[in-house]
Each structure stands twice: as structure tokens, then as C-alpha cells.
Amino acid sequence: MRLVKPRLVVGLVIVGVFLVLGVIAPLFAPEDPTAWNTYFRNKPPSSLHLMGTNNLGQDIFWLLTWSIRNSLWIGLSVAALATAIGVLVGMLAGFVGGFLDRVLTLCMDVVIAVPSLPILILISALLGGNASLVIIAMVLVIFNWPWPGRQARAMALSLREREFINVAQASGESTAKILILEILPFMLGWALANFVNTILVAIAAESGLAIIGLSSLKEATLGTMIYWAMQHQALLLEQWFWILSPILSIMLLFIGLFLVSTGWSDYFATRRGRQ
Amino acid sequence: MHVIRFLATRIIVYLLVVWIGVTIVFFVPRFVPGNPVDAMLGKMMSQGTNMDPKLVASMRQTLTELFGLEGTLWEQYSAFLTRVLLTRDFGPSLSYYPTPVSMLIGRALPWSLGLMLTALAISWTLGNFIGLLAGYHNKSIASKAIETTAMLVYPIPYYILALLLVILFAYVWPVFPFVFQVSGAPGTWQWMVSVAYNSFLPLMSIVIVSLGWWIISMKALAIDTKEEDFVQFARYRGANDNKVMIRYVARTAILPQITVLALSIGGVFGGSLITEILFGYPGMGSLIYKAILGSDYNLMVGAISLSIVAVATATLVLDILYPFIDPRIRYN
């Protein structure tokens, strides 16, 4: 069996392309592509404007690169924070147990029971709809840590009974040390898969908010790009580059990330199986 | 004794979850700048009406009293808890005053339940069945094709898929209605046909989006289960292939799927906002959305609490029933 799955490679290539588009390309944007009326409106693609310009006088290609950058930023930061918090809290709850476990589990259950979309809408109303991307990301973190949290707790619970943990405890190692040195390594593979999945969830949630006009509309994200295109009837006016480029980007990015996530799980499972 | 202690703890946790959840939903909207009185006055003024300042001031006073928004937050909260605990009544809606919240929810809920439970039933059954077949025969080409398709459809953001469905099947090739318009008197045959016809596209959009997930996860579970010792053992004993698949693999692999199903059923009570907006379908999602737009505290608390109770109950029932379904798990 080959060590690296082709699925993982394809996924990594797609994600790599998006990283180039979203991280490196924006640096070359001639000016702020979110400004209105920078260029003539509704120009077809040309060597000057790779994807043409839109009804707001923005260059669609550069706008797209900025959108990808911001969407990736949201996805990555939310996924990193939510996974980190979830894993740490879950491990702590599962390993320490007792009263602390009860309280932490209760917290997770409450957040899971409260539907997130209404609260997201409320919070963006609370912030006057001017929620910066940072704040939107924070809110998404709040709603996305309990899921990995619960799983991490379950894993920690079962690991706690293992021999080597008991040995470590008997030899007087501190809880923090055991958690980090003994338990965490077992969770890394799963945590990475969860991390990739949360990127998807976060990007989808932000674009969902944007579609109903409650994300940070002055900022370029894939969601707000769709919002403005829909607002200006790009679909019915057949301004394809404007409306389809963010939609196809989301689809491709999602497929790429999904391939990476499942590919990674397989790869990890295979490697673990060999040990 | 063990069982009773488990049940008691579990029910206390359940009540705590519901109480904290409802409390959050009570307070968060009240910290949001915006209140039902101004939303209502603003709505009147934005229609271009011409109201003199005195009229505005006196209406604000009357409405504040009428809506029970006088007093501190704490007083409002205790009044709310007393009313809900004693009469199980969420009071009148504020945006649709004096219509009771229960009446609005009563109208929207059957639509949400009907649509989403049907979608869930179809996608769960179909998805698990396909997933099982694909997982059990995971070397076949059909299996690979199914997985590829599922993998490509599953990550498409829901609203984009739904929008494409509307455009393709209601506009380009108009086989399904473009607008949700039910005809006939409720309960009649004509009405039922009309509801089915009108609900088809929204139903399909949800089924397609969730089907992929059920297929992918069931396939993964089936592959794992298939390799387990007891399945291999059954096979060595010479049981026929279909029997092994159904009796041994399906029975075991379905357990985690039941967990997710239960949680999904809980989520049904919140409706689906995007479906409802895109298809013009009546339901809880748009009711909650309107409540938020109009700062309708009572309606918001009523509708969202229902969803919280539903999710919490689903989890509770699952935890209690699990040992009966899965003999490997005991109460602890």
C-alpha cells in the first residue's frame, strides 16, 4: 500500500492553489479592491482586468483574491481556536473528572442545545452589524468548540484507564504534564481532521450570515461577494464572473478541504495501523 | 440503585441545560440595542407616515406598558419565569400584538416538522442503505462512484444548491412551482396534493444536502465493522452474504447513526431559515428571524426555547435508551 493517498494529494493541491490565491496574490493587488468606482463598471475580462469589473466598479479578480484571503483567515482562525479550546477543555474534563467534569460538560451541552444561527444574528445585531471579522470569528469559536470538546472528553476518558497513564500518575507526574506529554499525542491525528472540518463549518457560517446581510459587508469575503452580486442581480444580468467566481471558489475550496480531511484520516489510520 | 442515580443526575443536568439555555435566550436579545417599541414605531415611520413628536412619545409610553417592558431586567426575568412555570405561556407576541406567541408557533411548527422530518427520514434511510451497500462492497466500481458523487455534493454550501434547484426546476424547466402557493381547504385531498407538490423542491434540497453525509459516514462505519471478528466469524460459519450484511454489519454500524439522528430530530424544531427564505416556505426559521428583526422578545424566547427543549430532550432520551440499543454500554 502506498503511504500517501492520492486523495490527500489532490486535496492538498487544491488547497495549495487557494493558499497562493489567498495569501500571496492579494499582496500584488494594485489598490484596495473593495473601494467602489475605482474602474469603469461592468467591463468584460481583458488583460487589464482578468475577470472584468462589476457593477460597483471593482476589479473582480483582485476582489476575489481578497475574499479568499479573508474567508481563509476566518476559517483557519476559528478552526484553530475552536479545536484547541475543545481539545484542552475536553481532555481536562475527561481526565480530571468529578465536579470539574460536570461543570464543563454542562457548558458544552448548553452551547450545543442553543441554536447558533439566531444567536449569531442577534450578536451581529448587538454589534450594530459592524462586527469586524475578528468578532464574527470569535462568535463562531464559541459555537464550535463543544463538538470537539465532547469527543476529546470521551477519548480522554478511555485513555485514562490505560496502563501507561497509571504508571505516569504513580510516578508522580503533574496533571498538566500527563495531559500534554501522554494524552495529547494520541489526539493529534483526530484533532487535525476536526480542524479541517471546522474550517468548512466556519467559512459556511460566515457566508450564511453574509447572504442575509449580517456579516461585515464592507470587508471582502466569499460570502459578502455573493451578497453584493445577488444584491445587484448579477445572476439575472448574467454577470457570471462576479456571481460564479465566489460560488465556485467555495465549492472547490470545500472539496479540497474535504479531500484533505478524509485523506488525512485514512493516512493517519494507515500509519497508526503500521506502528 | 445505579440506574436510579444515573437517571436522577441525568435529569438534573437536563433541567439545568434547559434553564441556562432559556435564560441566555431571555437576556441576549435584551442586551442588543433595539427594542420592540422602537422597532414598531420605526416601522410606522418608515412607511412615510407623518407623526408628530407628542404622538410618538405617547405611543412609546403606551406600548412600553402594554409589552411589559417596564421595570428592571431582573423584575422582567422573574415575571417571565413565574409566568412560564405557572401557566406555560410565553405571552403575547410583541410585533404581532396581541396575538399569543403560542398561536404563531402553533401555525409555523407543523410546517417545519412536516418538511424536515420527512427530509430526515428519507435521507437517513436512503443514505444509510446506500452507505451500507457501498461500504460492504467497497471494492466495486459502483461503490467508488457513489462515494465520489456524495463527496462532491456534500461540501456544496446549502443555499447555493437550493438556489440552483429553484432556478433549474422552477424557472428554466418549470416543473415545480416557483412560489409556495398551497390551494384547497386544509385537510382535503386537493390540499394534500398541493402541499406535496409545493414542498417537493425544498424537500429535495434538504435531502440532497444531507444524503451525502449519511452515505459517507455509513460507508466508513460499514467498512470498519466488516473487518471485526464477529462478522468474520459469522462468515466462516457460512452465513449468506446478505444475511451477514444486514444482521451483523448493519446492526452494529447503525448505532452511531442513531445518535446523530436523534440530535438532528432535536434540531428540526428550529426550522431552517435559508430554506424558508429561498422557497417562501412557512416555518419556524422565518418566524424566529422575524422575531429577531422586530426585537420581539416574547416570540424569540418562545420559539428558541422550544428548540432548546427539543435538542436537550433528544439527548436525554438517547442517553437513557442507549443501553437498551447497544448492549455493550452500561449506565455509569
Place this chain on the structure above:
Amino acid sequence: MRKQLLVALVFIFAMVLSACATAEAPAADSGSAAPAAGAMTFVGTPRNETLILDNLGGTLERPDFFNPYAPGVDMGRGYHEVCLDNLWEIDTTTGEQYPALAAEMPKPLNDEYTSFEIKLREGIYWDDGVEFTADDVVYTLQLGLTNDKLPIHGWSVDYLKDVRAVDKYTVIVDTTRPQPRFSKDLGATIWDATRFWPVPKHVWEKEDPTTFAAFPPVCIAQYKYSKHDPNGNWTLWELRDDWQRTSVGMIKGKPGPKYLLWNFVGTEEKRILAMINNDVDILQDITPESMQVLTNRAPQVRAWHAGFPYADFDDPCERGIAFNNSQFPYDQWQTRWALALATDIKNVSLGTFAGMLRVSPLGVPPVAAVQNTYHKPLVERLLAMELPDGYKPFDPNFAVDMAKIFNEQGVGGDLPTSEAELIDLFGVGWWKYDVEQAAKLLESIGFTRDANGKWLLPDGTPWKIAINAPVDFEVQSGRLAFAVADSWSKFGIDATVNTMTAGSFWNASSTGEYQAGSYWPGCAIGPDIYPNVSFWHQKFIVDTGTPAPGNQHRHKSDKIAAILDELEKVTSDDPRNVELSKDLLMQMALEMHWIPMFGTSKFVPVNETYFTNYPTADNYYEGPWWWWSNFKFIVSQIEPKQ
């Protein structure tokens, strides 16, 4: 695995293709579709006898609720348009009122304007066959006086002293204070009367008026309730057999189509597609881009103007940016003026509604009746107006410049050529776009710029402006906020937009907890502007954080207050009314109490497949206000197409 990738690519390609096919297919068969003879609507009425209107209120949660005095009622979907009626209705071409249910305008019985006689039209009947009399009027006015749970109660007690019927058709009303504008308080001006709709006493007196659902509604105008959608998307109204026994029947002598159907079809894309498919006759309000879709695909549809710029500019409220004028730095006139001069108004117009907007430098909207009374005669004074440092800010060339831009873009073919006609269309002019003068004003009160050219407040911190904007309603104001923020950003101010839901948007306005907002505090419909501007009096100012009873923008000015005090005492037809109002508007402009920018543009497209003789710019017998109470008079003129 390679196979999988191939399948993936093919699949994506197919998706793109199918999406592209979307646009091609419908373009071919749309538009030319001739009305099918004998076609029926989905509610079972003949299509050519059913006028279908877009329902502005969206899906109703309570479609069977018709109590006009309850806070949660929806007056749209035909209810106040063709079922209820007013004592005095508005003629939107002149901005003057005329008697509808009343037989004549109210007669003041004393010189103090505290007692009035209302004569009712004889022979008007409710749709259940009971005659409409003075008792109904007295009963309805008493409702507000006696029920402290009705929102109208506070106003009633404050305004009305006594109400009594003298005979079957005569009512005497005594007010607590002089009310020289009595008919405007009880009759319709903009949109509808807001305090008084007569209800049938014989139905209501048996019910509790605070919770009564009034279902099915008993109508007094020429239509009666037929049926509605339990899911709240549509309401059907049917012409009364005895339509002659209504105000419209007596005044106009003809009724309108047999059926009126208010129907909500959903998101904006759906609404336009429905119109292309001839499933809607009148759309209430859409964006310029949607209008473009309609002109491309539906030759049977026309807007207010048959060609560019399509929109009707006569909506009685104007849009712009208002501040909380009690908070630094917006309490300084220099700041507000600097922001006005830093606004690239032509680009803002293009960015907001593709230039299909009429400018207004004054605090009342540039609707024809108002523009002729105020904007045009005041151009001389605007040109001569000087800021305290002697700078003359007015630029009269907006209309001509816009026409030039449109001609360059190649869309100006339908535009008039004379300057006078262009001014009628695009307005008398606006403030200069002069960033140097703006910078000078800011520097004069201590603002500085950092190395990147960004503005710093006098205390050295960066200047950030957040502009409040409505998110899912009032598209024009929402877009205006973004366009203005864009303009100010280019001037070096960190300007952002707060997109807000209705509740937060209005709450911020009333408590003053905001810096700037895309509000519309400048409304008026005719020469008598006092009722619409009286709220600017400084006596209504309260502290930021407390809901304001008026003057939400907290503009303090002794001079404005003095003129308003004078105006309150003058009746509408007094010639001093207009002169004082002119002084008021000039004073407001000089103080830049807010930054008025554009009148509201409404595209209001109509479908001429089944019906004709809609009011339009070429057939201007009324404004296109389908959602106002005077629609019952407009609809009587709409005729089936032969």
C-alpha cells in the same frame, strides 16, 4: 483515484454549464407571451379581471387580523388601500387634501381653531349594508379616549376635548389646543391617516377593541374581503356590487377591476421573474439592477418613465446622512459642512442607484410640488449663501453634469436636452465637491492629518465614523451609506457602515447612541411643510441615551426654533406659511442640520399585458403610490386591456 478526479471535474463543469444555461433559456420565450384567453389565477379568478399586486409586507404571520388600532396589525395587503377609507384623502400631484368620506373640508367654528364641524357624505354604506353615519365617527374617536390600552390613547387624550354628533351626518370636534391643521391630523397626508380610520360601530361595540381581530373586515371603500392565504402570502379583494355607495363611487363614478389580489412571491429575483412571467401586474419597489433585468427581458413592463432614468423621484421622503449633533465632533458646524463638501455627490449617486436620483440641498424632498415651491425659487439664495468664512458652497450644475456622464456611458438617449427639463429630473444642484475647503474647515477646529493623509481628531486619535444603515429594508438608504462611506474613505476618514436590523436602527436613532446614519428625516408632500419639520424644534432635545420624543438628531438652534414657533401659528393657506418655510429651509441649510442628499427613487414597474391606464410620467393623474390609502382612487382609473 484518477478516475475519481476526472468524475469530479466533469461534475463541476456540468454545474457551471447548467448555471450558464439558466440565463440563455428564459430570455428566448419571455416577454412576447400573449395573454391566454380564459386564463385563471391560482386563486380561481379570471386573470384578465384580477389585478395582481406585489405585497410589500412580505409573508404575514397573522393574515386574519384586521384591527387597525392594535399595534401588530398589517395595514398593507389591500386593507387600508381598498377596504378602509379616510375623511380626507390626499391628491399626490398637488399635495392638497380633498374630502373623501367627508362631504367637505372641516369647517373651523371659532377663530382659535379649537372647534370644528365635520360634514359627512350622505349615502355611504358599509359592505354589510349598514349606513355610515356620524355615530361611527364619534364612536371611533371615543375609542382612543376611553381605552388606555390602545396605542392611540395618549394622543387622543392630549388632542381631543369633546366629540359629539349633531345630526346623522354632522360631527363636532373640540380640541384641547388650537389646531390650524386639523384635517391633516385626522385625514390622510403621506401614506395614510395615522390616527383615525372610521370603524363600524355596530360591529365593534360588542367587542373588546384592544384584542378584537375584526375578521372578516367590514369594508367602507369599494372592495370587500374575499379570501386569504392561511400561510399569509396573499389576500383577495372583490369589487362590491354596491360600489356606487362609496366615496370612490361618488367621486370617480367608476370602480376598478373586479378582483384585486395582493400576493407575495418571495425574494427580489422571484418577484422580477414573476413579473416577466406576467404573474404580477404591479411591483412595489425594486433596485435599478432589477429594473435593468425587466427592461432587457420584458417589453410588456414599463416603469414610471418609459425610458432612462425609469424611476419616479417624487417619493415624499429624502435620503441623506444625519448625525447626533450633540456629540463631538458632529456638534461643530465645520465638521458637518466638511463632510458635505467631502462627498463626491455624483459618484455617490452612481454608486447608490446608478445615477437615477434627484439631488436636494434642502431639508425637504425634491418632489415636484415641493421643488417648485422651494428648491427652484431658492436657487438664487443658495448661490449667494456664504459660510462664515465667506466660502460659497453651492454648485448648480449637478443635473447638466449627470446628463454628460450618462451620455458618455451611452445610456442617456432618453434624456431631455434642455437645462430646465434636466433640472426637473435631476434637481437644482448640490454642494461643491471641494476637499480643500473641507480640509480647511476641519483644520480650523483642530483636526490634523497623519503621514498617510488620514484624518486625526483634535486630540490626535484617528477619526472613525460608523454610518448606521438599514440591512434588509430600504435598499436605497442602505446603499447610500456604503457609497458615502466610500467617498469619505477616499478623503482620508476611516468610514465604515453598520448594517442594522430595524429594531437596532431605529433605537439608535431615538436614543442618539450613534455617530452618523443613513436616515430620512426630510419628508414633505406639498407646500405646507410644517407638520413634517416641526420635530426639529430644540425643545424636544433630550440627553443621549434617552429616547427622544422628536429631534432625534439633537440639533440645537435658537434661530430654527424661533421660525418654527412662528410657523405653528400660521394656517396652511396663509401666504406667510411659504415665506417662513423658505427662511427655515435656508437657515437649516446654513447650519447643515443634517446632510440631505437625494429624493427617494421608486421604480414601481407595471405590467401592461392585462391592464392599462396606470399612472405614469406620461399619464400623471396620481403618483405611483400603490401602498397608500389613496390607491382606492387610483385603481378606479386602471382599465382592463381590450
